[in-house]
Amino acid sequence: MLTAFAIVADGLVYAAYLFLVAVGLTLIFGVMKILNVTHGSFYAFGAYGAATAAGIYFDRSLPDALGFLFMILFAMGIGLILGLILERGILRLVYGKDEVVIVLVTYAVFLILEDVITLIWGPRSYGAYQPMVAAGSIDVGRLTLSNYDIGLVIIAAALALATFLALKRTRFGRLLTVVIYDRETAAAFGVNVTLVYTVTFVIGAMLGTLGGAVMAPKISVTLGIGVEVIVLAFAVVAIGGMGSIEGALVGALIVGLARAAAVHLMPQIELFIIYGVMALVLAFRPFGLFTRAEPRKI
Amino acid sequence: MSARTNLAGASAFVVLAAAALAAPAWFVSLATIAFANALVVLGLIVLWRAGLVPFGQALYYCVGAYTVALLARWVGITDAFVMLAVSGLIAGLVAYVVGFLLARYREIFFAMLSLALSMILYGVLVKTETLGSTDGFGVATPTFAGYAPHREALGLALYWLVLAVGALCAFAVSTYFRTTAGALAIPIRDNEIRIEFLGLSVNDLIHLKLVIAGVVGGLGGALAAMSIGHVDPNMSYWTTSGGFVFVTILAGASSVAAAFVGSLVFEIVRTVAVDLLPGFWQMILGSVLLLTILFLPEGLGSVFARLRGAPDRGAP
Numbered sequence: 001m002l003t004a005f006a007i008v009a010d011g012l013v014y015a016a017y018l019f020l021v022a023v024g025l026t027l028i029f030g031v032m033k034i035l036n037v038t039h040g041s042f043y044a045f046g047a048y049g050a051a052t053a054a055g056i057y058f059d060r061s062l063p064d065a066l067g068f069l070f071m072i073l074f075a076m077g078i079g080l081i082l083g084l085i086l087e088r089g090i091l092r093l094v095y096g097k098d099e100v101v102i103v104l105v106t107y108a109v110f111l112i113l114e115d116v117i118t119l120i121w122g123p124r125s126y127g128a129y130q131p132m133v134a135a136g137s138i139d140v141g142r143l144t145l146s147n148y149d150i151g152l153v154i155i156a157a158a159l160a161l162a163t164f165l166a167l168k169r170t171r172f173g174r175l176l177t178v179v180i181y182d183r184e185t186a187a188a189f190g191v192n193v194t195l196v197y198t199v200t201f202v203i204g205a206m207l208g209t210l211g212g213a214v215m216a217p218k219i220s221v222t223l224g225i226g227v228e229v230i231v232l233a234f235a236v237v238a239i240g241g242m243g244s245i246e247g248a249l250v251g252a253l254i255v256g257l258a259r260a261a262a263v264h265l266m267p268q269i270e271l272f273i274i275y276g277v278m279a280l281v282l283a284f285r286p287f288g289l290f291t292r293a294e295p296r297k298i
Numbered sequence: 299m300s301a302r303t304n305l306a307g308a309s310a311f312v313v314l315a316a317a318a319l320a321a322p323a324w325f326v327s328l329a330t331i332a333f334a335n336a337l338v339v340l341g342l343i344v345l346w347r348a349g350l351v352p353f354g355q356a357l358y359y360c361v362g363a364y365t366v367a368l369l370a371r372w373v374g375i376t377d378a379f380v381m382l383a384v385s386g387l388i389a390g391l392v393a394y395v396v397g398f399l400l401a402r403y404r405e406i407f408f409a410m411l412s413l414a415l416s417m418i419l420y421g422v423l424v425k426t427e428t429l430g431s432t433d434g435f436g437v438a439t440p441t442f443a444g445y446a447p448h449r450e451a452l453g454l455a456l457y458w459l460v461l462a463v464g465a466l467c468a469f470a471v472s473t474y475f476r477t478t479a480g481a482l483a484i485p486i487r488d489n490e491i492r493i494e495f496l497g498l499s500v501n502d503l504i505h506l507k508l509v510i511a512g513v514v515g516g517l518g519g520a521l522a523a524m525s526i527g528h529v530d531p532n533m534s535y536w537t538t539s540g541g542f543v544f545v546t547i548l549a550g551a552s553s554v555a556a557a558f559v560g561s562l563v564f565e566i567v568r569t570v571a572v573d574l575l576p577g578f579w580q581m582i583l584g585s586v587l588l589l590t591i592l593f594l595p596e597g598l599g600s601v602f603a604r605l606r607g608a609p610d611r612g613a614p
Contacts, residue, residue, distance in 0.1 A: 103351075104351075104547060112588075279411065282399075282414075
């Protein structure tokens, strides 16, 4: 019983993390059909930015809650700038090329940004543990849960709700849905697809840095954190169906719970259960759980 | 065309084999690794001509490498030829089994699923403490049908072995390109349904390509393991696969020679860059990849083709 509860609790926290890193990736893929390897750099930049912000803020005995907000805003600001530079400066040049070629372009940018991170922040690792410590923890029965983890689940749930409402209820969200379904028809009806692309990419980049910023207090911010995130986020997105927000949510929950179950019941399979689940899902649903089958064109 | 190409290949082989006697030892070992990796790239070219880019080709590289390491460790076989044959066979077998799943996918999904498969192997290896977990373990010094060289002689022997295997594979693959199954790669990329209307199964054609790529990938991994003398799970990590894809893009898929030239150039640039500008290696790599895609979408090989005034044969 206790184990079952621990699995659900850990699974939800891990799922929250996965959803936060996957939502930006799936949004960009859904709208632009770009599998954005640079998403790992966004995550890393977000985490480093949050750590820098924490360094600036927390030595001045100001209220802790505002500090957390400052970290997030600082990181998302970095995402805004980075997203704009990349979309306008590089991706614009390769639209219309093969999907796989664009993946390689984002891979190239990812490699460049890895060294840019070293240039800016140097090889040492940073901590941004203050919000985690300030949040404290509560005891539920015999388990101790960190309030920060609970907050993470709430943030992820709020983000899921917000993206859902934004897509269904706002004008820009409806336009996005139109572009997702059929870019050319949308353009023919006067939708400014170029603008939609830019805004989507920047939002995706900001979501990536947001993921990094909220994870920064839980991890040691160090070189190479972006590399792991990419494959994880890819796996989640592939399970749910590339480009589907609901899919990212369900994929994150499946992977989160599966991994938590593995950690508690069979620790030795922890590392590959994620990809195992992915391979299994793809074997039966080749395009993920939540995608329409594409018609074949002759 | 084929006779001339084979002649050019054979003379390049002789020149390269002879050059090792004059070249310094560090360069011989660099070329050994480069040509071992070139075998994996050769497999990628086979797939790329059909429009498939796997982000998990390191799976076969790693399988080949660990086969060599484990043969020496568990069975006690250190003969290079036996080890090579077994690792090629096992990598091919893995590719055959995995192929039933992979051959159904295209484009991004193909890339992603092959990535997932290589990451599964990575996860298994990292968790297997008897095999040294993340540290990996050493590979026994290979022998060559009873001949057991040391130091420089060993380096030379390995180089010649890599060169011979490379030449054989290059010949086999270029022969395959001229068969019907091989020549259909570009039509597969352009439009699969037309091929099915010819009465052929695209999945079967791709399955065969996967096995070919798996076998040469495994051989490459086996040779790399012998010359490095060590194996670790990073051989299956997705960044290793990314490196192979990088060389493929750089070289282009216009000919099998591109794999070897591209791989050698890559190793030389890496050695120089790490020496002169440590800490900027990934930035250089990324910039070169970006510039290649933007300005030379058909790879460095296309420059030579253009200089010779050869017509574009339409390889990607």
